[in-house]
Amino acid sequence: IGEPVKERNISLNAIGKRLREKYNAEIISTYGITELATSFCECVLSKGGHIHPELIYVEIIDDDGNPVPDGVEGEVVATTFNVEGMPLIRFKTGDISFIIDDGICGCGLKSKRLGPVTGRKKQKLKIKGTSVYPQTIVNVLDQLEYVDNYVLIATSDTTLSDRIEVRCSLKKGVADKSSEIKAKLKGSLKVTPEVIIDSFTNIDLIQSSVTKRKKTKFVDRR
Ligand SMILES: [Zn+2]
Numbered sequence: 001i002g003e004p005v006k007e008r009n010i011s012l013n014a015i016g017k018r019l020r021e022k023y024n025a026e027i028i029s030t031y032g033i034t035e036l037a038t039s040f041c042e043c044v045l046s047k048g049g050h051i052h053p054e055l056i057y058v059e060i061i062d063d064d065g066n067p068v069p070d071g072v073e074g075e076v077v078a079t080t081f082n083v084e085g086m087p088l089i090r091f092k093t094g095d096i097s098f099i100i101d102d103g104i105c106g107c108g109l110k111s112k113r114l115g116p117v118t119g120r121k122k123q124k125l126k127i128k129g130t131s132v133y134p135q136t137i138v139n140v141l142d143q144l145e146y147v148d149n150y151v152l153i154a155t156s157d158t159t160l161s162d163r164i165e166v167r168c169s170l171k172k173g174v175a176d177k178s179s180e181i182k183a184k185l186k187g188s189l190k191v192t193p194e195v196i197i198d199s200f201t202n203i204d205l206i207q208s209s210v211t212k213r214k215k216t217k218f219v220d221r222r
Pocket of ligand 1: 025043045070105106107108109213
């Protein structure tokens, strides 16, 4: 719960694929926020979460608060219609996604759909002018079978740019794969992060350094 199971292109990510294999079942993604009292669940066609216009109005906005066209990523902002007690007007979720509007869905619903959550707004990194979300890096690393542990560390490079360090440990007997990992990441991010091969134990320590309660794969030191 709380983990994305889809890539930007709505196909299953590594976690989604693993769940499908393990349970031998089709994986349907859903997204919801308690305050909104609504969820955006996919139909059996699994092509993005259906928005229910009678319950909620969804906008996607850029950094300046302006709505962006369908298909463009931005922060999900929602206004509830049927919530009593604490109705919300243009509630900023902090989640990054995009609207899919390709006409009537095969299931018969005409409403627009919400794409997978591709990142958290506060985790957004600006690396040499390019926006990067840690989730994109996670999606790449989860697909690499030889990587057995990893942590992403964000720091400020200059006042205008962030730096991301990808620390990975590799499975026993695997030779240094840092250049291959870099190439795979560059393919998805358009920028090349620093990749360092480290031990499983060291990475484990960094993951536990932020909070004792839960290990984290993204450490923000900006
Ligand atoms: Zn549908």
